Amino acid sequence: MYLYTYDGTFEGLLTVVFEAYERKAWPVSIARAYLVQPDMFGESITVVTDDQKASRVWSGLQKKLSVEAQQALYYAFLWEQKGYEMLVFDYIKLVFDSPVSIEGNYAAPCVLQLQQVHKQVHREKHRMEAFVRFQKTSDGLYFATIAPDFNVLPIVINHFEKRYADQRWVIYDLHRKYGAYYDLASTLLIDLEETGSKALQAVLLGNVLDEEEDKYKQLWQVYFDHVNIPERKNPKLHQRHMPKRYWKYLSEKQPKIDLKSERLM
Amino acid sequence: MDSRISDKLKILADAAKYDVSCSSSGGKRKNDNKGLGNSEGMGICHSYTEDGRCVSLLKILLTNYCIYDCAYCVTRKSNDVQRAAFTVQEVVDLTINFYRRNYIEGLFLSSGIFKNADYTMERLVRIAKKLRQEQKFNGYIHLKTIPGASEELIKEAGLYADRLSVNIELPSEQSLKQLAPEKNYTEILLPMDNIKQQLVQAKEESKLFKSAPVFAPAGQSTQLIVGASAENDHQILQLSSGLYKDYNLKRVYYSGYVPISSDSRLPIITGPPIIRENRIYQADWLMRFYGFSASEIVDEKQPNLDLEIDPKLAWALRNRYMFPVEINTADYELILRVPGIGVKSAKKIVSARRFAQLSFEHLRQMGVVLKRAKYFITCQAKSLHRHDFDSQVIRRKILFGDGAVRSSLLTQQLDLFRQVG
Numbered sequence: 030m031y032l033y034t035y036d037g038t039f040e041g042l043l044t045v046v047f048e049a050y051e052r053k054a055w056p057v058s059i060a061r062a063y064l065v066q067p068d069m070f071g072e073s074i075t076v077v078t079d080d081q082k083a084s085r086v087w088s089g090l091q092k093k094l095s096v097e098a099q100q101a102l103y104y105a106f107l108w109e110q111k112g113y114e115m116l117v118f119d120y121i122k123l124v125f126d127s128p129v130s131i132e133g134n135y136a137a138p139c140v141l142q143l144q145q146v147h148k149q150v151h152r153e154k155h156r157m158e159a160f161v162r163f164q165k166t167s168d169g170l171y172f173a174t175i176a177p178d179f180n181v182l183p184i185v186i187n188h189f190e191k192r193y194a195d196q197r198w199v200i201y202d203l204h205r206k207y208g209a210y211y212d213l214a215s216t217l218l219i220d221l222e223e224t225g226s227k228a229l230q231a232v233l234l235g236n237v238l239d240e241e242e243d244k245y246k247q248l249w250q251v252y253f254d255h256v257n258i259p260e261r262k263n264p265k266l267h268q269r270h271m272p273k274r275y276w277k278y279l280s281e282k283q284p285k286i287d288l289k290s291e292r293l294m
Numbered sequence: 295m296d297s298r299i300s301d302k303l304k305i306l307a308d309a310a311k312y313d314v315s316c317s318s319s320g321g322k323r324k325n326d327n328k329g330l331g332n333s334e335g336m337g338i339c340h341s342y343t344e345d346g347r348c349v350s351l352l353k354i355l356l357t358n359y360c361i362y363d364c365a366y367c368v369t370r371k372s373n374d375v376q377r378a379a380f381t382v383q384e385v386v387d388l389t390i391n392f393y394r395r396n397y398i399e400g401l402f403l404s405s406g407i408f409k410n411a412d413y414t415m416e417r418l419v420r421i422a423k424k425l426r427q428e429q430k431f432n433g434y435i436h437l438k439t440i441p442g443a444s445e446e447l448i449k450e451a452g453l454y455a456d457r458l459s460v461n462i463e464l465p466s467e468q469s470l471k472q473l474a475p476e477k478n479y480t481e482i483l484l485p486m487d488n489i490k491q492q493l494v495q496a497k498e499e500s501k502l503f504k505s506a507p508v509f510a511p512a513g514q515s516t517q518l519i520v521g522a523s524a525e526n527d528h529q530i531l532q533l534s535s536g537l538y539k540d541y542n543l544k545r546v547y548y549s550g551y552v553p554i555s556s557d558s559r560l561p562i563i564t565g566p567p568i569i570r571e572n573r574i575y576q577a578d579w580l581m582r583f584y585g586f587s588a589s590e591i592v593d594e595k596q597p598n599l600d601l602e603i604d605p606k607l608a609w610a611l612r613n614r615y616m617f618p619v620e621i622n623t624a625d626y627e628l629i630l631r632v633p634g635i636g637v638k639s640a641k642k643i644v645s646a647r648r649f650a651q652l653s654f655e656h657l658r659q660m661g662v663v664l665k666r667a668k669y670f671i672t673c674q675a676k677s678l679h680r681h682d683f684d685s686q687v688i689r690r691k692i693l694f695g696d697g698a699v700r701s702s703l704l705t706q707q708l709d710l711f712r713q714v715g
Contacts, residue, residue, distance in 0.1 A: 133645035135660050136652070145661075159338045163395045171394065194328045195430070196394060245391045251300050252392075255307040256353060257343040260552050260566055266346025270339070280397070281341055 030057050030071030035114075036078050037061040039106050042114055043083035045076045046121050055122075059114035086121070093124050098132050101147035107180045108146045116142055154181045158188050160271075161200060162280045164246075165239040171198040174278065182209060186216050246280050253281035303388070305378040309358040309369050310404055313461070313517060314549045318350045318399035318434040320512035321456040329430025331393055331400070333456055333512075337434070338399055351402040351436060352392055356380055356417060360406030364474035365559040366463065366522045366551060369406045379408075385421050386429065393433050400434030400456070401425070411442035419447055422454035434512075439489065441481045448485055449509075452492055457512040457544070460486045462537075465530050469523035473559055489514045490541050513544035520574060521567040522551035522560060528588075528597035531577055535588035538581070548574045573599040580605055583637055584630050602693060607633040607666055611685040617670040618677065621657070622647050634666035654678055666692055 033049065033056045035041035045059055054074070062075065090099060105117050119139040123131050135141045156177075163171035171193065175182070182202050186209050189198065193211070201208030201221060210219045276282040318337030325332040339348035355369070357379035363371040380388075389401045403421060407414050418437050425431040437455040439448055452458055460482055464470045467479050489510065496509035516537065518530060534546040550571035553563050577599060580586040584606070591605050592598065600608045610617065610633045619628050621643055629640045639662045646652060646660065654673050657664060668678040669688045683691070 131649075133642075134649040135642055135646040136650040136656050141659055155338070159340050161396045165395070173396070191325050191332050193330070193394070194325050195330050241391070245395065248300060248303055248388065249392060249395070249397050251303050252307050252352065253341060253343070253349070255304050256311045256349060258311055258345050258347075258552060258566075261345035261347075261550075261568060263346040264344065267342055267344050270342040270346060270348070279341065280395070 031055065032057065032071050032073045033059045033076055034062040034073065035059065035076045037063075038078055039103065040080055040083040041076065041078040042106060042117060043086040044079050045114075046086050046118060047079070047082040048074065048076050049118070050125075056115070056118060059118060090121065090124060093130065095132060101143050104150040104184070105143055105146045107184065108150050109180055110146075113146075116146065150179050150181060150184075153177050153179045154184050156275065157181055157185050160275050160278060161185075161189075162278055163198060165242050166237050167239050169197065169239070171196050172201075173199070174201045174203050176202065176204045176278075180205060182207070186211075190216055243286055246283075247286040249280055250283075250285055299384060299388075302378045302380055302384070303354070305376050306354045306356075306358060306380060309375075309406075310353045310355045310402070312368065312549060312552060312554070313353065313402070313404060313438075313547075314347070315436070315459065315515055315517060315545070315547045316348050316350045316353060316402065317457075317515070317545065318436075320544060321434050322508070322511040323432045323434075323456065325432045327430050327432075329432055330390070331431055331433035333400060333432060333434040340397055340399065350399045351434065352389055352398050352400070353402040354380070354385070354388075354404075356385065356403060356405035356414070356421070357408055358406045359408045361409070362407055362474070362476045364463070364477065365557040366473055366519055368554050370557075372557075382417065382421050382424065386424050389425060389433075390429055390431065393431070398433075400436070402436040402438075404438035405440065407440055411440045412444050412447060415440045415443035415447045415451070419451045419454065422451065426454045436512075439485045441477055441485065443485060445488055448488055449492060452489065452496075452509040453507055455510050457515060458489050458510045459515045459517070460489070461517045462533075463517060463519050464523055465518050465525040465533050466523070469525065473523060486514065486516070486541050493542065513542070515543055515545040515547060517547040517549055519551050520548050520571050521563065526592075526597040527570075527574060527577070527599045528592040528594065530574060531581070531588040531592060534578060535581060546578065548578070569601050570599070573601060573605060577605045580609075585627055586631075603689065604633070606631070607689075607692070610670055611689060614685060618672045619670060620675065621652055621671050621673050632667050632670045634663045639663075 031049075031054045033045045035045050042059070045056070049056055057071065090102070094102075102117060102120065105113055105120070116139060120143050123137065123139060131137065131140055133140075135144065157175055161173045161175060163173045165171055180202075182200065182205070185200070189200065189209075190211060195213070197210075197212055199208055199210045199219070206220065208219050208221060210217050271279075316339075318333065319335070320337075321333030321335075323333045337350055339350050341349040343349060357377070358369045358375070359377050359379060360367075360369045360371055368375060385401070385403065389398075392398045393400065403418055405414050405418060418440070422435050422437055425435065434457075435455045436457045436459065437451050439451065439458050439460045441460065448458070462482055464473055470477055470479060492509050493513065496506065499506035500508070518534065520530065530548075537543045537546055548571050550566040550568055551563070552566045553560075577591045580591060581588060586609070590609060599605055603611075610631070616628070616631070619632055621629065626640060626644050629635060629643055630637065635643075639660070642660050643652065643657070643662065646656065650656070651674055654664065654668075654676075657673065664678070669683065669692075
């Protein structure tokens with residue numbers, strides 16, 4: 030009974046794999062150090078992240094796995110649901126212990142689960158690429174907040190860098206309290222709460238916005254209403270594609286802006 | 295000023311929405327010039343309408359003024375609706391500002407025909423050109439080709455657009471004469487053929503020169519209206535099968551006719567034929583991804599698709615001699631033909647059985663849906679049911695047995711048919 034703890038990074042998790050092989054001491058659980066409760070049973074091993082050990086494990090995997098399977102492993106790490114560390118470990122162990130490629134062996138539980146997790150995380154990534162709504166601020170920055178089910182921000186950055194190469198943007202994860210800022214040259218990970226800005230909301234309001242922001246948001250709402258065909262109404266299908274938990278971020282699902290009444294005020 | 299644009303948007307989005315295509319996939323445009331946007335690979339649905347359709351593109355008409363009088367169309371000359379027209383700049387501004395906020399993948403631009411075909415087409419091309427050249431826009435652009443537009447304009451359109459499409463709308467020449475007297479098949483098929491030639495030529499040139507100009511890299515598509523005229527499903531599927539083969543179309547879209555018009559040339563229906571449209575799409579998928587030919591799905595004897603069950607199940611019930619299929623040994627092509635097993639499941643099965651003899655439990659864990667499939671497969675020579683059922687019994691069990699969920703829409707629409715019939 031070995032319980033491993035690590036620092037919560039991907040490299041840390043790969044170091045755990047290295048240590049487990051070195052000691053021939055297979056874990057029954059792996060957890061982030063600060064989350065672990067002292068346990069009366071079993072021996073606890075604290076692993077210090079070591080980039081060299083991690084990269085030895087990773088290059089070993091690269092020799093035996095397709096790019097897609099490597100990606101699936103990383104996605105499983107970003108999944109962050111109960112038992113994800115053991116899933117990653119079990120899969121890696123099966124890869125190293127098996128003389129032939131295990132990809133596609135869906136009869137093995139961890140291969141099947143990894144494939145399912147890969148799909149879940151990929152779907153969430155795709156949803157973020159679809160449902161991010163930027164608001165333009167008065168200094169020309171495009172700002173969006175997200176709160177994804179899984180930690181997909183690191184894997185959506187590339188998509189937004191390619192697409193919005195000529196505008197500055199921020200995508201901020203409200204759950205995990207960090208964001209990505211693209212400054213026309215490169216993307217940095219940022220932490221807005223530490224810099225002392227007031228509590229962030231899903232939607233920016235008022236005077237920080239560009240003067241045309243409300244106009245385009247309203248036009249988008251108008252478009253959304255008029256592209257609908259009422260004769261074909263199908264709320265079940267609508268919600269399956271666009272689950273309610275995402276609505277708070279979607280401009281088209283927010284209270285209607287009426288420009289005329291605003292002008293009167 | 296703002297409320298004027300907003301009013302135009304209302305009118306011109308309303309008028310464009312019956313064009314069902316909203317695909318933005320298959321493009322190859324990269325953001326190499328550090329401009330705005332890209333359209334590589336998969337398209338993205340940024341939102342969904344309350345009728346459950348994907349919103350990927352800003353889909354609008356440039357204008358809904360039209361010199362034609364096609365019975366099925368809201369924009370027809372004789373219809374008493376509000377008319378509006380965007381300026382070139384207004385369309386450009388809307389597209390860019392929506393795109394920058396991640397609302398859309400790009401623009402789908404169509405138009406009513408004002409003055410003449412070339413005059414209209416020239417404006418559509420000008421918008422695309424402006425987006426590409428002045429705004430450095432690499433997002434997706436789908437342009438509708440106006441029937442009768444000149445070859446030069448189509449050629450130019452293909453330089454800026456990712457996809458071009460000419461809508462056939464009515465599945466036979468006879469219906470076209472009846473419902474759209476100013477149009478004719480030659481006028482529609484000619485530009486279609488034209489685009490095809492250009493696509494082939496561009497492809498050949500790109501093999502020779504890397505820098506050869508691209509021509510509509512996402513290919514061309516078309517749309518057929520279902521239920522506005524008398525064609526049966528056999529005629530419709532024969533036509534689309536021919537279009538895929540002869541014109542290399544990427545997609546044929548089917549639009550269940552929404553009774554928007556009280557024109558006396560049209561049938562009186564209470565709601566759009568949503569179930570029929572869905573079955574035709576399923577049949578279309580069978581032709582494109584499952585190796586079925588149109589004549590296997592429907593034929594002269596049974597010219598219409600069964601509305602109660604999907605076309606693959608219907609085919610399997612007619613061809614019981616092909617089953618059961620042994621999951622551990624059958625060819626991929628045959629596994630694809632098992633009702634309820636899709637492309638992904640079939641691939642997973644073929645991959646997993648290299649490692650182990652598969653059981654029903656394995657299939658269940660892999661996420662293979664057995665509700666329909668279980669009547670048509672064996673795993674290691676074992677079957678999930680003890681008796682051999684005849685086709686009628688299987689049909690009944692799938693439709694009304696345990697775990698049979700019928701959408702309220704299906705029940706409603708089928709009941710409607712019973713009442714009428």
